[in-house]
Amino acid sequence: MEATLTAPHVLQEAMVEKNFRTENLSIFYGTYEAVKGISLPFPEKTVTALIGPSGCGKSTFLRSLNRMNDEISGSTTKGSIWIDGVDINASGTDVIKLRQKIGMVWQKPNPFYKSIYDNIAFGPRYHGVKGKKALDEIVESSLRRAALWDEVKDRLKDSALALSGGQQQRLCIARALSVNPQILLLDEPASALDPVSTGKIEELIKELKEELRIVIVTHNMQQAARISDYTAYFYLGQLIEYGLTEKVFTNPENSMTQEYIMGRFG
Numbered sequence: 001m002e003a004t005l006t007a008p009h010v011l012q013e014a015m016v017e018k019n020f021r022t023e024n025l026s027i028f029y030g031t032y033e034a035v036k037g038i039s040l041p042f043p044e045k046t047v048t049a050l051i052g053p054s055g056c057g058k059s060t061f062l063r064s065l066n067r068m069n070d071e072i073s074g075s076t077t078k079g080s081i082w083i084d085g086v087d088i089n090a091s092g093t094d095v096i097k098l099r100q101k102i103g104m105v106w107q108k109p110n111p112f113y114k115s116i117y118d119n120i121a122f123g124p125r126y127h128g129v130k131g132k133k134a135l136d137e138i139v140e141s142s143l144r145r146a147a148l149w150d151e152v153k154d155r156l157k158d159s160a161l162a163l164s165g166g167q168q169q170r171l172c173i174a175r176a177l178s179v180n181p182q183i184l185l186l187d188e189p190a191s192a193l194d195p196v197s198t199g200k201i202e203e204l205i206k207e208l209k210e211e212l213r214i215v216i217v218t219h220n221m222q223q224a225a226r227i228s229d230y231t232a233y234f235y236l237g238q239l240i241e242y243g244l245t246e247k248v249f250t251n252p253e254n255s256m257t258q259e260y261i262m263g264r265f266g
C-alpha cells in the first residue's frame with residue numbers, strides 16, 4: 001500500500017505547528033491497532049476534516065484528542081498529543097480541565113434532561129462560576145455564538161428536549177462553547193439533521209473557526225469541501241493523505257484518496 005506517501009511532509013508540518021498536533025499517535029483496542037502512528041497538525045483558525053470509509057479510525061482518533069477514548073475499557077494509546085507545549089497523553093493530565101479546553105459535540109444531539117438555560121450554565125457552574133448575572137451573560141453569549149439565541153431567548157426555562165434536532169445540536173455546540181474551549185471536536189455533527197439545519201451548522205462552523213480550531217469527522221464529501229481548510233484521508237487506521245482541502249479534492253496525490261472522493265469505494 002502507498003499509505004506513507006505523504007507522511008514525511010505531514011510530519012514536517014506537524015512539527016512546525018506547536019500548539020496543537022499529534023505525533024506518531026497509535027490507538028489500540030486490546031491488541032487491535034485502530035489508529036496507526038498518525039502525525040497531524042491542527043493550525044489556528046482552521047477547520048480540519050477527517051474523512052475515510054467506515055471503520056478507518058476517524059472517530060477513534062478524534063475522541064483521543066481530548067482523551068475521551070480513555071473511557072473505553074481496553075483502549076490504550078501510544079505517541080503524543082501536543083497542546084500548548086504539553087503532551088496530554090502524559091500521566092498526570094487533568095482530563096476535566098483538558099475537556100474544558102477541548103470541547104466535543106457528538107453525532108446525535110445529547111442535551112441534558114434540563115432546561116435550555118441549565119444545559120448551558122452546567123459547565124460554567126461546575127468550573128466555579130457563581131452569580132446569576134455572570135451565568136446569564138455566559139448563557140446569552142454562548143447561545144449567540146451558536147446562532148441559537150434569537151430562537152430560544154423567550155423560552156430559556158423550557159426543557160432542551162422540546163427543541164428540534166437541529167436546535168438541539170446547536171444547543172450542544174453552545175454548551176461546549178460555554179466554557180471557552182480553544183478547540184472544538186465535531187463527530188459528524190450534522191449527519192442526523194435535515195438540509196436546512198445542516199446548512200446552519202456549516203455556517204456556524206465557518207464563523208467559529210475565527211475564534212478556535214475545529215476538527216470534524218464527516219462522511220459528507222461536499223460538506224468537507226465546503227467547510228474545511230485542511231483534509232486528512234484515513235484508511236484502515238493509516239493516514240493516506242493530508243493537505244489543503246482544495247488540493248486534496250481537486251488534485252489528490254494518492255489514487256486511493258481520489259477513488260474515495262469520487263465515491264468509487266467506502
Ligand SMILES: Nc1ncnc2c1ncn2[C@@H]1O[C@H](COP(=O)(O)OP(=O)(O)OP(=O)(O)O)[C@@H](O)[C@H]1O
Nearest residue numbers: 029034052053054055056057058059060061072219
Ligand atoms: N469500543 C471499541 N472496541 C473495540 N473496537 C472498536 C471500538 N470502537 C471502534 N473499534 C474498532 O476500531 C476501528 C475504528 O473504528 P472507528 O469508529 O474509529 O472508525 P470510523 O472511521 O470513525 O468509522 P465510522 O465512519 O463508521 O464511524 C474499527 O475497526 C472498529 O471496529
